[in-house]
Amino acid sequence: MPANVLFAAKPERWDQYRDVLPRAFEKAGLDVDLRLDFAPEEVDYIIYAPNSELQDFTPYTRLKAVMNIWAGVEAITHNETLKAPLTRMVDFGLRQGMVEWVTGHTLRHHLGMDAHIVNPEKRWEPTPPPLARDRRVTVLGIGELGLACAEALAQLGFDVAGWSRRQKSHEDITCYSGADGLKDALKRSDIVILLLPLTPETENTLDAEALALMPRGSFVINPGRGPLIDDGALLAALDAGHIAHATLDVFRREPLPGDHPYWTHPSVTVTPHIASETRAETCAEVLAENIRRGEAGAPFLHVVDRAAGY
Amino acid sequence: MPANVLFAAKPERWDQYRDVLPRAFEKAGLDVDLRLDFAPEEVDYIIYAPNSELQDFTPYTRLKAVMNIWAGVEAITHNETLKAPLTRMVDFGLRQGMVEWVTGHTLRHHLGMDAHIVNPEKRWEPTPPPLARDRRVTVLGIGELGLACAEALAQLGFDVAGWSRRQKSHEDITCYSGADGLKDALKRSDIVILLLPLTPETENTLDAEALALMPRGSFVINPGRGPLIDDGALLAALDAGHIAHATLDVFRREPLPGDHPYWTHPSVTVTPHIASETRAETCAEVLAENIRRGEAGAPFLHVVDRAAGY
Numbered sequence: 001m002p003a004n005v006l007f008a009a010k011p012e013r014w015d016q017y018r019d020v021l022p023r024a025f026e027k028a029g030l031d032v033d034l035r036l037d038f039a040p041e042e043v044d045y046i047i048y049a050p051n052s053e054l055q056d057f058t059p060y061t062r063l064k065a066v067m068n069i070w071a072g073v074e075a076i077t078h079n080e081t082l083k084a085p086l087t088r089m090v091d092f093g094l095r096q097g098m099v100e101w102v103t104g105h106t107l108r109h110h111l112g113m114d115a116h117i118v119n120p121e122k123r124w125e126p127t128p129p130p131l132a133r134d135r136r137v138t139v140l141g142i143g144e145l146g147l148a149c150a151e152a153l154a155q156l157g158f159d160v161a162g163w164s165r166r167q168k169s170h171e172d173i174t175c176y177s178g179a180d181g182l183k184d185a186l187k188r189s190d191i192v193i194l195l196l197p198l199t200p201e202t203e204n205t206l207d208a209e210a211l212a213l214m215p216r217g218s219f220v221i222n223p224g225r226g227p228l229i230d231d232g233a234l235l236a237a238l239d240a241g242h243i244a245h246a247t248l249d250v251f252r253r254e255p256l257p258g259d260h261p262y263w264t265h266p267s268v269t270v271t272p273h274i275a276s277e278t279r280a281e282t283c284a285e286v287l288a289e290n291i292r293r294g295e296a297g298a299p300f301l302h303v304v305d306r307a308a309g310y
Numbered sequence: 311m312p313a314n315v316l317f318a319a320k321p322e323r324w325d326q327y328r329d330v331l332p333r334a335f336e337k338a339g340l341d342v343d344l345r346l347d348f349a350p351e352e353v354d355y356i357i358y359a360p361n362s363e364l365q366d367f368t369p370y371t372r373l374k375a376v377m378n379i380w381a382g383v384e385a386i387t388h389n390e391t392l393k394a395p396l397t398r399m400v401d402f403g404l405r406q407g408m409v410e411w412v413t414g415h416t417l418r419h420h421l422g423m424d425a426h427i428v429n430p431e432k433r434w435e436p437t438p439p440p441l442a443r444d445r446r447v448t449v450l451g452i453g454e455l456g457l458a459c460a461e462a463l464a465q466l467g468f469d470v471a472g473w474s475r476r477q478k479s480h481e482d483i484t485c486y487s488g489a490d491g492l493k494d495a496l497k498r499s500d501i502v503i504l505l506l507p508l509t510p511e512t513e514n515t516l517d518a519e520a521l522a523l524m525p526r527g528s529f530v531i532n533p534g535r536g537p538l539i540d541d542g543a544l545l546a547a548l549d550a551g552h553i554a555h556a557t558l559d560v561f562r563r564e565p566l567p568g569d570h571p572y573w574t575h576p577s578v579t580v581t582p583h584i585a586s587e588t589r590a591e592t593c594a595e596v597l598a599e600n601i602r603r604g605e606a607g608a609p610f611l612h613v614v615d616r617a618a619g620y
């Protein structure tokens with residue numbers, strides 16, 4: 001008997017996944033019936049995006065798992081109608097895309113590229129930047145994505161630190177944790193990269209007080225979640241020249257509204273939530289593997305700890 | 311008896327080296343007399359930059375080596391008054407600076423950053439770029455600097471090839487060589503990085519014919535030497551949209567003259583010869599090591615093959 005798999009995400013996602021998923025299931029040797037609708041009581045697995053219309057899981061009585069195709073789960077983790085295990089997406093494309101975007105924008109600020117990309121006055125000022133080993137980069141949040149970014153930056157020669165709620169250790173990365181550790185991490189940062197999960201505790205991590213701890217002339221890069229930053233405090237720190245530049249990929253409202261000051265601030269770069277996108281092909285392999293595990297009674301990969309919120 | 315070391319470069323270089331060199335010599339346990347002038351027949355070693363006033367080496371009769379502090383040696387290699395061994399600079403700072411600049415600008419073009427850095431129309435178009443594994447990067451010239459760049463790009467996940475005059479092999483880099491190999495290398499390149507030495511054979515490597523072999527919409531990055539490119543042919547290929555963008559750090563005349571079309575072309579980024587700069591501290595360690603070798607009768611590091619021109 002096939003496993004019944006419901007695809008519950010925006011219709012444009014279905015266009016990306018309709019061919020890719022059956023191929024991944026076949027490759028994994030799975031017998032799957034994949035559809036956009038079922039009688040709820042017949043569904044075994046839901047492939048899910050939190051902006052789907054499906055928000056009430058009560059009628060899905062035999063559900064084995066809800067498999068989120070996003071890395072972020074804050075929009076579903078508190079849904080009390082969901083009793084089945086929730087998994088989040090950790091795939092090669094998601095991690096690799098994040099590493100590329102973060103490394104690229106870190107190097108951009110490190111090298112001072114913007115002054116060359118836009119240079120109408122034809123300034124020729126051959127002052128080379130410091131070497132990466134003299135640039136202190138701190139990644140706030142060294143989970144799956146943050147750790148991959150921190151390792152890539154250390155590999156390129158940057159002086160890298162990471163901060164996490166619980167103390168970690170790593171041979172190439174200076175690890176900080178806890179509230180005092182956050183202060184120390186901010187004080188040593190020429191470039192801060194935000195890759196924390198969004199929880200009540202992490203909201204407004206970069207507020208006025210935190211920004212004031214960063215050295216004058218430092219940089220903020222946010223590919224994590226918009227509400228990690230107190231936007232008003234960041235704008236004030238940019239206006240004061242305390243923060244030299246912010247490159248932001250995520251926002252409290254997306255698309256970023258046309259009248260938001262980030263769009264026109266000379267020290268802000270907006271990118272349209274592209275730092276890391278689930279790619280259907282690499283994602284489908286992970287979904288197939290989790291269905292295989294569910295059918296075999298093995299533990300799922302990347303199960304969300306809903307009490308912790310990630 | 312101390313070794314007599316003449317410093318022959320522009321006065322502004324002396325400001326960078328005057329304190330750093332004695333420290334490096336002391337650290338290496340060397341007995342050195344370092345000066346800006348000596349009677350020529352008393353000089354053992356010359357620390358040299360090709361734009362120095364010293365161009366006639368005939369009176370330096372007991373010279374053991376001329377140690378260039380630049381990586382490029384084309385301005386001295388054909389000087390027939392020089393009979394002593396010539397070494398070129400290969401130092402950590404030079405290599406590392408080049409890796410950072412090349413990796414940064416490769417990621418910039420790969421990620422399409424410019425469209426976000428300058429975006430007055432507030433376009434929000436969340437189409438993520440392909441992953442690095444789907445971007446074919448080719449480094450022309452895989453000597454000391456080119457190989458380090460190719461390895462860093464392969465480490466980040468790019469699909470990397472290298473071209474050199476003589477066939478090489480490398481486990482992570484597809485190696486091409488010879489005239490036919492150059493054509494194959496250009497045909498497969500989304501991004502071409504020029505790191506060839508400048509010799510009569512490499513001048514105008516990127517001419518109209520070579521540019522035509524590159525796929526439409528590809529990118530040129532030149533941190534090597536200005537004359538590697540036929541400027542007129544590149545401008546024509548940019549105007550035709552065949553080449554999407556060129557990022558150039560080196561030019562036939564530097565500073566790049568204010569009326570040069572590269573300054574105002576919308577598809578060209580000029581950087582002021584900063585991709586890789588000899589850093590006094592890391593450089594001094596290499597100079598001290600070569601003097602130590604010369605005094606011990608051991609072979610010098612990084613000796614130039616003057617027939618080959620590098």
